[in-house]
Amino acid sequence: MNREIIDETPRQCLTIGRIAPDFTAITTEGVVTLSQYRGQWVLLFSHPGDFTPVCTSEFIAFAQLYPEFEKRNVQLLGVSIDSNPSHLGWLYSIMEMTGLRMPFPLISDRDAKVAELYGMVNPDRIYEQSVRDVFIIDPNQRIRAILAYPATNGRNMYELLRLIDALQVTTTYGVSTPANWMPGDPVIVPEARTFDELLQRVTDPESVGLNCLAWYYCFTDLSQVTPLNPESE
Known part of the structure; x- marks a missing residue:
């Protein structure tokens, strides 16, 4: 009996904290390189097809919320393995339907080099379809978040904005954000560094602007936190 041969070569293993691989690619706005966006946040996302x-x-x-990404110094960068003429025709079709001109580049990854570099290729349908991935890359070109979605379900843009807000708060202030955090909510402060600091959190957390439910579980308002780098605020 004939069996379909499936390519089981492991996908490129990119993890949070690694430097994002640089690339040069043809897009709907000309040739771009990832490194040209150093100093900005980048949201690199793939889609299965035009x-x-x-x-x-x-x-x-994405087009409707583009001003919100701009406010956060985020460059959107789309990618799929469709041709550049296909991209242009599709974006024109969207503009005809909605009046929206796409305000960010869309990469034509015909040879799947970017898709393979970032592990975006569906191993069962190589060179046919990239999966719906998201890579959030910080201004130092380090990967800060990775998300993957099935082809059947669209991404929530407000969640992407919320995650970017959380990552930027963490970067600027050195704090963490709890489950379901939204901008303006209290943030989690780092763990106590000394035993005296631990005791203070247990006995009198209010004196240092904290609300502690346990010595290791303390919150504060972001307004009480000094930025790690005041110029980055």
């Missing part, structure tokens, strides 16, 4: 309904809904949402 002229598909879920991807169309995502690009409309």
Whole structure:
């Protein structure tokens, strides 16, 4: 009996904290390199294919919320293995439907080099379809978050914005954010560094502007935290 041969070569293993691999690519706005965006946050995202309904809904949402990404110094960068003419035709179709001109580059990754570099290729359908991945890259070109979605389900742009807000708060202030955190909510402070600091958190946390439910579980308002680098605020 004939069996379909599936390529089981492991996907490129990129993890949070690694430097994002640089690349040069043809896009709908000309040739770009990832490194040209050093100093900005980058949201690099793949989509399975042009002229598909879920991807169309995502690009409309990205275009509508683009000013919010701009406010956060975030460069959007889309990628799929479709040709550049296909991209241009699809984006024109979206503009005809909605009046929205896509305000960010869309990479034509015909040889799947970017997709393979970032592990975006579906191993069962190599060179046919990239998966719906997101890489959030900080101004030092370090990967700070990785998300993956199935082809059948679109991404929540407000969650991507919320995650970027959380990452930027962590970067600027050295704090963490709890589950379901939204901008303006209290943040989690780092653990106590000395035993005296631990005792203070147990006996009198209010004196240092903390709300502690346990010595290791303390919150504060972001307004009480000094930025790690005041110029980055």
